[in-house]
Amino acid sequence: MPPIRLTNVSFRxxxxxxxxxxxDATERNDEEVREQMTVTIxxxxxxxxxxxxxxxxxxxxxxxxxxxxxxxxxxxxxxxILLVLGVQYAATLTGGFFAFTxxxxxxxxxxxxxDNFAKIFAxxxxxxxxxxxxxxxxxxxxxxxxxxxxFALAINRTLKTRYILRTLLFMPVVLSPLAVAYVWKFxxxxxxxxxxxxxxxGLESLxxxxxxxxxxxxxxxxxxxxxxxxxxxxxxxxxGLASVPIExxxxxxxxxxxxxxRFWNVxxxxxxxxxxxxxxxxxxxxxRIFDQILALTGGGPAxxxxxxxxxxxxxxFSLGQFGFGSALALVLTIIILAFAILQQYVTxxxxxxxxx
Amino acid sequence: xxxxxxFTAIREVLVxxxxxxxxxxxYILVVxxxxxxxxxxxSSAVAPPTSIDFSAFVTVLTAxxxxxxxxxxxxxxxxxxxxxxxxxxxxxxxxxVIARRTRKWTTITYYLVLVAIVLPAQxxxxxxxxxxxxxxxxxxxxxxxxxxxxxxxxxxVFLYASFFRGLSTEYEEAAVIDGASPVQAFFRVVLPLMAxxxxxxxxxxxxIVWNDFFNSLIFLGGSTTQTLPxxxxxxxxxxxxxxxxIFAVVIISMIPILLFYMxxxxxxxxxxxxxxxx
Numbered sequence: 286m287p288p289i290r291l292t293n294v295s296f297r298x299x300x301x302x303x304x305x306x307x308x309d310a311t312e313r314n315d316e317e318v319r320e321q322m323t324v325t326i327x328x329x330x331x332x333x334x335x336x337x338x339x340x341x342x343x344x345x346x347x348x349x350x351x352x353x354x355x356x357x358x359x360x361x362x363x364x365x366i367l368l369v370l371g372v373q374y375a376a377t378l379t380g381g382f383f384a385f386t387x388x389x390x391x392x393x394x395x396x397x398x399x400d401n402f403a404k405i406f407a408x409x410x411x412x413x414x415x416x417x418x419x420x421x422x423x424x425x426x427x428x429x430x431x432x433x434x435x436f437a438l439a440i441n442r443t444l445k446t447r448y449i450l451r452t453l454l455f456m457p458v459v460l461s462p463l464a465v466a467y468v469w470k471f472x473x474x475x476x477x478x479x480x481x482x483x484x485x486x487g488l489e490s491l492x493x494x495x496x497x498x499x500x501x502x503x504x505x506x507x508x509x510x511x512x513x514x515x516x517x518x519x520x521x522x523x524x525g526l527a528s529v530p531i532e533x534x535x536x537x538x539x540x541x542x543x544x545x546x547r548f549w550n551v552x553x554x555x556x557x558x559x560x561x562x563x564x565x566x567x568x569x570x571x572x573r574i575f576d577q578i579l580a581l582t583g584g585g586p587a588x589x590x591x592x593x594x595x596x597x598x599x600x601x602f603s604l605g606q607f608g609f610g611s612a613l614a615l616v617l618t619i620i621i622l623a624f625a626i627l628q629q630y631v632t633x634x635x636x637x638x639x640x641x
Numbered sequence: 642x643x644x645x646x647x648f649t650a651i652r653e654v655l656v657x658x659x660x661x662x663x664x665x666x667x668y669i670l671v672v673x674x675x676x677x678x679x680x681x682x683x684s685s686a687v688a689p690p691t692s693i694d695f696s697a698f699v700t701v702l703t704a705x706x707x708x709x710x711x712x713x714x715x716x717x718x719x720x721x722x723x724x725x726x727x728x729x730x731x732x733x734x735x736x737x738v739i740a741r742r743t744r745k746w747t748t749i750t751y752y753l754v755l756v757a758i759v760l761p762a763q764x765x766x767x768x769x770x771x772x773x774x775x776x777x778x779x780x781x782x783x784x785x786x787x788x789x790x791x792x793x794x795x796x797x798v799f800l801y802a803s804f805f806r807g808l809s810t811e812y813e814e815a816a817v818i819d820g821a822s823p824v825q826a827f828f829r830v831v832l833p834l835m836a837x838x839x840x841x842x843x844x845x846x847x848x849i850v851w852n853d854f855f856n857s858l859i860f861l862g863g864s865t866t867q868t869l870p871x872x873x874x875x876x877x878x879x880x881x882x883x884x885x886x887i888f889a890v891v892i893i894s895m896i897p898i899l900l901f902y903m904x905x906x907x908x909x910x911x912x913x914x915x916x917x918x919x
Contacts, residue, residue, distance in 0.1 A: 354817040356741035356810075357734060357827055365735030365794050366750055372791025373757040376765030376772070383767060390771065439656045443649050446657070452906050453660055456667075459902050459909060461852035463870045464891040467877060468666045471673070471686070471884050478669060478686035512666070517913060524914040573763070576854045580874070594763065594855075601767050602859055614763040621761045 377618075383611035390607045401612030410588050411596060411613070417503060418592040418617070422571030422624075425510045426564055432511070433518025433563065438552075441526045451523065455516040462513060466580035469509040470496065473581070499589040502582050506590055509577050514570070518563045525559025526552070565628045572621050593617040674698070674888035681885035697885040701893065704876070710890060713872035716782055720868060721850045723786035724793070725843050731790065732797030732842065733832060739798065740805035751802065757795040770859055780864030788860060789850050797842050804838035805831075841912040844905070851898060869894050 384401060388394035405411045436454055440447040457465060472478050473495040480492040495505045529552055537547050553560075575594040578584060584591040584599070591599075593613055601610025669686050674697055676690045681697075684690075701710055739747045739754075769788070770779065778784025812834065816826040832839070854870040861867055867875070873890050880886055902909055 354814050354826075355823060356813070357738045357823050359738060359742070361734035362738040362747075362750060363735075364731045365798055366753075368731070368787075368791040368794050369754060369757050369798075372769065372788065373760055373765065373795065374753075376769045377760055379768035380764035380766070384764075436656075439652060443645055444653050444656065445645070446653065450656060450660055451910065453664060455906070455910055455913075456664075456899070456902065458913065459848055459898050460895055461854070461870055461898070463852075463854045463873060464894050465666075467873075467887055467891050468670050471888070472666060472669065474882075481686065512663070520910050520914045569761075573761070576870075579854075580877075597763060597766070598855070598859075602770075602862070607767050607771070611764065611767050614766065618761045618764045622759075625759060 380611050381615060383608050384615040385612075386608040388608040389605050391605075394608060397608070401609050402616070404609070405612060405616060410591065413588065414591040414593055414596045415616070415620075417590060418572055418574075418594070418620070420503060421507060421510065421574050421592060422568055424507045425514060425571040425574075426567040428507070428511045429514045429518045429567055430560070430563055432515040433520075434522050436515065436519040437522035437526055438548075441523065442531075451520070455520055457513045458516045458520075460513065462576040463580050465513050466509055466577040469505070469512070470581050473505045496582050497586050499586055502586060502590050506574070506577055506581055509581065510571070510574060514567065518567065521559050521563045521566075522556060525556035529555040561628070565625060568624050568628065569621055572617065572624070593620075670888050670891060673884050674892050676885050678883065678885060682882070694885075697889040698893070701876075701886055701889045710869070710872060710876070710893060713867045713869045714893070716866055717851060717869040719782050720785045720789065721847055723782070724789035724850045725846050727786060727790035728793055728797040728842055728846050729839055732794060733801050733835065733839070734827065735794075736798045736801030737805055737827060737831065740802040741810065754795045754798045754802075758799060762792060766856075766859065773860060779860050780862075781866055785857070785860055785866075785868075788856065789846075792856070793846050793849065796845065800842050800845075801835065801838050804835055808834060840905075840908050844901075844909055844912045847901075848898065 385396055385398060386394045387397045387400070440450045440454075444450065474480075475492075475494045479495065483489065483491050493501060496502050534547055534551050537551050542550065573594055574592060575598070578590055578592060578595050579598075582590045584595050593616060597610050597613045597617065600606045600613060604610075665687070672689050673681055673686065675693050675695070676684065677694045677696060680690060680694075704710060735750075739751050773779045773784055773788065778787060808831070812830050813826040816830045817823070821829070852870065853868070854874065857868040857871045858874070861871060873894055876890055877887050
């Protein structure tokens with residue numbers, strides 16, 4: 286086949302034109318250029334040409350280089366950068382340092398190595414707080430994701446009033462967690478609506494002082510958190526479900542796939558990014574639950590509902606143990622980072638599995 | 642294929658039943674706050690008030706002293722407004738420079754901001770408190786505003802930067818070629834085009850700051866300047882079982898947010914679904 290003369294050719298890199306051939310390669314008889322650019326093209330086909338790296342920067346670059354205008358002044362970024370460095374980085378690093386000291390916020394301090402951490406892991410009360418932190422985080426993530434996905438599937442597409450439902454179900458998310466906790470505190474009172482309801486349906490034996498019960502108080506906090514957060518996961522899943530191609534679902538239905546089969550094979554693969562986002566954000570938020578505990582139980586009864594967040598507050602700010610409080614905060618930080626990284630790893634793994 | 646059938650109608654009714662049961666706590670909240678002191682203690686929680694009684698609201702709003710609710714509302718408005726203003730102003734110009742310029746330092750700064758979003762705030766709280774206390778930024782609204790701008794700046798820069806990347810550079814180039822200064826090009830051409838980004842930043846930051854309890858408790862602790870959640874916490878602590886008054890405070894704290902939510906619920910939901918993804 287004779288070489289085809291290419292006319293109207295431009296070189297593109299990520300969509301932007303980065304250069305044009307100076308001369309027709311075949312006419313210029315330039316040995317090197319011809320070697321790199323002669324391609325056999327069958328008629329009526331489109332080919333993407335991969336230009337060898339050596340040839341990429343040969344022609345003049347009209348776009349890269351000096352921008353057309355200056356786009357603001359560089360120092361416009363200064364206030365933001367200084368605030369981020371100070372409030373985020375410097376503070377976090379200093380906190381990490383305090384974690385290894387016995388500072389009380391006044392006067393001098395000694396570096397005590399890992400003493401603070403040894404103290405944390407030898408204290409059953411604080412170990413209980415670690416356990417409660419994990420319980421609330423995982424409990425709230427699992428329940429809010431199941432509820433949120435159920436609501437999203439229930440109101441997706443066909444319902445006539447889905448926008449009103451979405452607005453109503455999302456409403457608790459925008460309210461202050463402290464205010465919401467007070468509402469639930471009333472509900473969980475001994476002479477409150479929950480026990481009233483149990484009495485009315487003849488289950489007096491289940492009535493209890495929910496918030497003063499060592500076993501059930503943590504569940505009361507979990508319910509309060511779930512009630513407020515379920516609408517948030519629902520909205521994430523609604524956004525994910527909007528990306529499920531209706532044709533594929535219809536085709537699967539026509540091919541005889543049932544509701545369950547369609548859910549696992551069509552819907553779940555499409556909303557995988559939503560699952561990753563909803564669980565990651567939920568976990569990070571769940572590990573930091575604070576307001577609800579302070580309002581509902583104050584950490585009681587007898588420390589049964591303390592978490593790392595409430596212990597940080599109590600040790601550092603009520604007892605003035607800045608060093609020890611920082612050590613607790615470091616434990617919480619490491620748990621948060623570990624789960625955030627693990628989450629990323631697990632989700633990425635799934636993406637790879639999907640392709641292969 | 643997915644038409645509205647009899648089963649869809651049943652599903653719709655079922656979802657409504659579940660939703661209304663789920664929102665029962667808010668119903669209890671409203672009816673209890675409208676009861677008199679005596680009725681709030683004796684009547685059933687789900688029973689509507691026999692006569693609508695605003696006395697709980699009057700008591701709460703006229704209480705004076707350190708936990709005065711009207712004063713704390715004013716403090717919350719000042720702090721939330723100041724924080725939003727700072728986040729929009731400093732965040733947008735920083736994101737503009739970072740997103741538009743292709744230098745090494747802008748890339749590094751962008752990653753610095755991204756990492757800061759993931760960085761948990763707990764560890765920095767103690768040093769921040771000590772630092773803020775030593776330069777007089779605790780116990781006053783100005784310090785709180787500076788603190789919030791610092792805490793939420795990564796979110797603001799990140800949101801603005803992603804919006805700027807989606808906006809063609811032609812607008813400001815045309816403005817500059819027509820003789821506008823960089824400041825004019827940015828504030829009169831680019832920023833007005835960024836209204837959706839500004840809306841998202843304002844809603845997310847506004848909600849976080851308005852609803853915050855933890856940071857206000859620490860950084861305003863013991864001072865006469867209290868935000869609404871902290872005033873609510875201390876006020877409620879002194880009210881044993883006066884649920885009509887407690888709920889009056891709770892409702893007062895919810896009203897501003899709910900008003901905004903009613904008018905801009907679509908932007909709220911989109912902001913949450915899209916904005917927090919990063």
